[in-house]
Amino acid sequence: GGYRAGLTIGHGSTVNVRCELSTNANPIEMSCHKGNLTPPSIPCESGLRKSRQELEHATPTPTPTTSVRSRLEHNELDEHHQHHDNGTDEHGDDLKMCGHPSLTDGALVYKNPDHAEIDGAYDSGTEIFFNCIPNAAGDRQTWRIICDNGQWIGRSYNCENGTCLFKNNEPNVVSFYNDLEIREDIVEFPPGATIISRCVDIGKFSMTGSHDRTCIHSEWTNTKPVCSGLNQENDYAMEKAPTILFRHQNGPIAQSNNGKLIVYPGTTVHMECLWMRRFGNPKWNVSHSYKNYTEGWVTEADEGRDSTLEYRLSVFDAVAEDSGSYSCMTPARHEHAVEVVVKAINCPEIPIRRGLIVNTNDTKLSTRVLLSCSNGNSLIGASELFCLPSGNWSALLPVCESVECGDIPLMANNVSSPRVSVLSREVGGRAAFSCSTGYGLRGPTEAICLPTGEWATPFPTCVEVQCDNPGAPQNGYAQGSAPYRAGDVVQFNCNPEYMMQGQPIIACQDNGRWSGGLPKCVQACSYPGTAISGRMSSVKFYYAIGESITFTCDAGLDLRGSKVLKCMKNGKWSSAIPTCVTNDAPAGGVNTNKHLGTMG
Known part of the structure; x- marks a missing residue:
C-alpha cells in the first residue's frame, strides 16, 4: 500500500502487485535483484470478451490454403472435440477463441449450434463444416475445421474442381x-x-x-x-534389396502400367535374383502353392550368365495358376517381390484397309507391327504399332490416302521464273525446272511431291548467266571482251615461237562456268622450211621442245647434212635442214643441190 508510481525499489526489496478490474484478487510478488525485477511484468486480463476487431488484430485469421497447422482425420477431430467439450466447464475461460475463418470460393459455412458465435469470434472446440456447391454431376464434398485454443485445425479444399x-x-x-x-x-x-x-x-x-x-x-x-x-544400382550393397532380372523364351513378357509382370501363357520365364554367392544363398518365396519351383545358382552351361551372382527361379510353360507374388530374400533379410500375372493378352485384329500394308498379322502381347502404304499413297498416322499389356494398340490405326500435288505457283512471263515440266503429281513424283537461253538455275533442279500434297520447297529462280573473265595464257592473248554471258566464246592465241597446249576456244555455259580451262603457251620450234626432191616425217606450224623430224631424199639423190633434226630447249633446231643432191655431183657443186620436199 506504500508504493506509488515513480518510487524506487531497493535491492532485495519486494512489491506485491494486483491487476485492476481483474477476476483474480490474489496479489503477485515482484522482487528487485541488482536493478532487475522478477518477474519483469505481469499480464493483466480484464476477464471480458474481446471484440472481433481485437481478436482479428491479435490472432490473424488463417486462410484455407496457407495457414493450416495440421490435418486431422474425423476420429482425431472427434477426440479433440470431446476433449474440449469435457474441459470447457473447468477451463473454458483459459482457452483462446478463434477469429472468423476465411471463406473458400464456392463454399457454404455452417457452425456447430452448440457453440455460439460471440461478437465475431468462436470458442475453442467450435467445429465449422464446409459444404461445396454441387457440380454438374451432382458430386459434393464436405469437410470441417475445429477451433483449438485460438487456432483453426483442419484443411479446407478448393471447391472449384480445377485442373x-x-x-x-x-x-x-x-x-x-x-x-x-x-x-x-x-x-x-x-x-x-x-x-x-x-x-x-x-x-x-x-x-x-x-x-x-x-x-x-x-x-x-x-x-x-x-x-x-536396388543392389545392382548400388554396387551390390548388402543392405539393399536384391535386383531381379527377367529372361523369357517361347513367348512374350511385358511390364504393365501399374508395375506387374505380364506373362503370355506357354512362355518360359527365368527370374534371376542378384546376390554375391560367397555371402550365402538367397531364398525365393512364392505366394501360392500351385507347384514347387526349382531354384538355384545358374551354371556355366547357361551362356552369358554369372554363376557367382545370379540365383534363379524358372517358370516353364507358364499357365494362369502360376500367377502370384515372387519374392527373393537375401541372407541379410532384405527382400524384393514381383507380381506375376499369366494372361493371354491379344490386341484386336488389324482390319484390312485399302492400300495399307502390314508386316505381320500377329496380335500377341508386345507384337510390333510396321505399317506402310502402297502405290505411293500417304500414311496418315503412326507408322508402327505395339500391342500393350492392356490389350490395346499403342496408337490408332493409320489410313492411306491418295495424294496429288497441284500446280507449282510460279510467276508467268517473268524471266526470273523457271520453266516447269511435271513428270508425276503423285506422292514421290517429280517436277523438273529449266531456264531460257542465257539464264541459269539458282536452287534445286527439281521438286518432289510430298505426302502432304505439297511440292518440296524452295523453288529455284532463273538469273542471267555471266562467266568470270578467263584471263589469257602466259606468252599468249585472248580474243573477246567482258561481260561474258551464256553462249559467248573466247579464243586464245600464242605469241610467235610458242605453241598452244589445250583448247583454243572455250564457251560460257548456262551454269556460269566455262566449257574448258585456260590453255598454255609453251616455247616451240617453228616449221624449219621447205625442200624439194625429199620428204619430212612431220609437217606442222610448231614443234614441241624435244620433238624430232626425219628427212629422206627421192630415189637417185643423196642426202647431204643431218638426217634428223631435234627441237632444242631454246626453240631452235639442232642443225640446218639437209639437201638432196645427185649421186655424181661433187660436194659443194653448183646447181646440183635440190631442196627437200615434204614426205608424202
Whole structure:
C-alpha cells in the first residue's frame, strides 16, 4: 500500500502487485535483484470478451490454403472435440477463441449450434463444416475445421474442381495417362484425370508411394511415387534389396502400367535374383502353392550368365495358376517381390484397309507391327504399332490416302521464273525446272511431291548467266571482251615461237562456268622450211621442245647434212635442214643441190 508510481525499489526489496478490474484478487510478488525485477511484468486480463476487431488484430485469421497447422482425420477431430467439450466447464475461460475463418470460393459455412458465435469470434472446440456447391454431376464434398485454443485445425479444399499440374521429373518413374506414356516434362490434366505410374524397370527398382493418382479439386490424390535402385544400382550393397532380372523364351513378357509382370501363357520365364554367392544363398518365396519351383545358382552351361551372382527361379510353360507374388530374400533379410500375372493378352485384329500394308498379322502381347502404304499413297498416322499389356494398340490405326500435288505457283512471263515440266503429281513424283537461253538455275533442279500434297520447297529462280573473265595464257592473248554471258566464246592465241597446249576456244555455259580451262603457251620450234626432191616425217606450224623430224631424199639423190633434226630447249633446231643432191655431183657443186620436199 506504500508504493506509488515513480518510487524506487531497493535491492532485495519486494512489491506485491494486483491487476485492476481483474477476476483474480490474489496479489503477485515482484522482487528487485541488482536493478532487475522478477518477474519483469505481469499480464493483466480484464476477464471480458474481446471484440472481433481485437481478436482479428491479435490472432490473424488463417486462410484455407496457407495457414493450416495440421490435418486431422474425423476420429482425431472427434477426440479433440470431446476433449474440449469435457474441459470447457473447468477451463473454458483459459482457452483462446478463434477469429472468423476465411471463406473458400464456392463454399457454404455452417457452425456447430452448440457453440455460439460471440461478437465475431468462436470458442475453442467450435467445429465449422464446409459444404461445396454441387457440380454438374451432382458430386459434393464436405469437410470441417475445429477451433483449438485460438487456432483453426483442419484443411479446407478448393471447391472449384480445377485442373492439376503434373511434373514428370521423378527419376526412374514412368507414368501413363489413358494407356499412353507421358513423355512431356510438365502437363496440365483435367479434373478427374487418373495417372498410373510404375518404375522404369520393376526388377531393378522398388517403388514407394501410390500407383494411381487422381486429379480432384486441383490436387493429386495419394502419395507421389518414388523409385529407388536396388543392389545392382548400388554396387551390390548388402543392405539393399536384391535386383531381379527377367529372361523369357517361347513367348512374350511385358511390364504393365501399374508395375506387374505380364506373362503370355506357354512362355518360359527365368527370374534371376542378384546376390554375391560367397555371402550365402538367397531364398525365393512364392505366394501360392500351385507347384514347387526349382531354384538355384545358374551354371556355366547357361551362356552369358554369372554363376557367382545370379540365383534363379524358372517358370516353364507358364499357365494362369502360376500367377502370384515372387519374392527373393537375401541372407541379410532384405527382400524384393514381383507380381506375376499369366494372361493371354491379344490386341484386336488389324482390319484390312485399302492400300495399307502390314508386316505381320500377329496380335500377341508386345507384337510390333510396321505399317506402310502402297502405290505411293500417304500414311496418315503412326507408322508402327505395339500391342500393350492392356490389350490395346499403342496408337490408332493409320489410313492411306491418295495424294496429288497441284500446280507449282510460279510467276508467268517473268524471266526470273523457271520453266516447269511435271513428270508425276503423285506422292514421290517429280517436277523438273529449266531456264531460257542465257539464264541459269539458282536452287534445286527439281521438286518432289510430298505426302502432304505439297511440292518440296524452295523453288529455284532463273538469273542471267555471266562467266568470270578467263584471263589469257602466259606468252599468249585472248580474243573477246567482258561481260561474258551464256553462249559467248573466247579464243586464245600464242605469241610467235610458242605453241598452244589445250583448247583454243572455250564457251560460257548456262551454269556460269566455262566449257574448258585456260590453255598454255609453251616455247616451240617453228616449221624449219621447205625442200624439194625429199620428204619430212612431220609437217606442222610448231614443234614441241624435244620433238624430232626425219628427212629422206627421192630415189637417185643423196642426202647431204643431218638426217634428223631435234627441237632444242631454246626453240631452235639442232642443225640446218639437209639437201638432196645427185649421186655424181661433187660436194659443194653448183646447181646440183635440190631442196627437200615434204614426205608424202
